[in-house]
Amino acid sequence: MTFTPQTFARAGGIALLAVILQISGFAPLLLLGGHPDLVPLAVAAVAIYAGSVAGAATGFATGFLLDLAVGGTMGVSSLVLTAVGYGVGRYREVRDPAHGLMPIPVGAAATLGYVATIAAVSFMLDVGSSVSALVVRDALVTTFLNALLALPVFALCRRVLRPVLLVDPVDTRRRRRGLREAGPLGLRGLEA
């Protein structure tokens, strides 16, 4: 990814849209006893297409916006989403996933990591009351719903980010290119 003003505008737009849609649209949406959470999905999508540095930066910015908007403890969401963005970005850099259904496991894993870490951090910080086991159910339902939402959310983020991406990990044409047979000797036999 090239870091230009356009890059920041596109990633920032995704972060802002995810936060606004989440707190005003998806948070009160009760499905199967839980609700979908766009925030970790958006961060994971940016990270999987743009890499770990952009993922961590988007995670931090999204968490910052989220804590500002909902009046939560500043820094909690930033910390957790930075880790989610970095982790997903590193997964992309190390494993280079390209399967068309890749967003489903990546979105689910990012969501599960997010809700579990938020729970752990919140539990350590300032929860003075008892915690119900239903928290686990809530986390699992959110993960399931996010897995269902992952494909459209990732597709939308990819569409927004594509003009500023150096390499699109899902671009199958990149993978089908044949080995170089002409040109400088040192490059022959390598992927073009």
Place this chain on the structure above:
Amino acid sequence: MYDTKVVRRRRATLAIFVALSVVMLTAYFGEGSGGVFHTLQRGAQEVFAPLETGTDRALKPFRDGVGWFGDTLDAKGENDDLRAENEKLRKQLGESAVAADDVRQLRGLVKLADEDSFPSATEPVAARVIARSPTVWYSSVKIDKGSDDGIDEDQPVIAAGGLAGKVTSVTGGTAEVRLITDGSSAVSGQVLPSGGSGVVRPEVGQPNDLLLDLVDRGRRVTEGTTVVTSGFSSKRVQSRFPRGIPIGRVTRVDLDEVQLYQRVHLEPFADIRAIDIVQVLTKRGRPSENASAGATP
């Protein structure tokens, strides 16, 4: 082969963001409500409010549609005629659902204020919920009224049925309400008519089950009785909530032989996860005589 510059830059980026987050976290806990981050949050809430209001209203029919879908899943045993009829009515329902839901909640609020035990002269201000906290750990909502409408911090907030929470921060046009299901919430409550009092705390992740803790074992508490805010006051401290606001109905009483106190489970009267309209009690008001009859806090 790894490019060491890239690796260093990547690790440095991660370290910087983690450090920034930890600094924010530490500073936020250390500062008072007039600190930099709290002020920043209030400013951001002012900026976000119009966006959130617009999004909330725009997506409400969609949410109602999804809610309707969920309900039909539960009722899949219904016959085909009813389904066809529902199909015809769905479009109409989508248009009227928003208005009907608002009316239902407003009626609930009016009915609540008419109850015998409810404190009088509280000067309630009605407000609409425009944003909700996305996690179960921080149960808070944002409303579209603020200090310009007479709302101030620590004022009690009620929803249709009973107590919903209290105002924790205010800007000119918005206010943040911490719900009674928030992990840090604690409300002094009293069982009517026996008068046993204790502290109402939530059980995180279970919004339909509150705990009235620290109730003296000597006080007999039975299922089905009502719990209201006790509104205690002494020379030094005074409860934020006036006496007599209904909180919930007793569903179960745990009597542990070892414990000195009873643990009373309540089902809140207010549907905390589906509130759209609330009222902020801008004045403490006067407790109703019916709320205190026969009760000793």
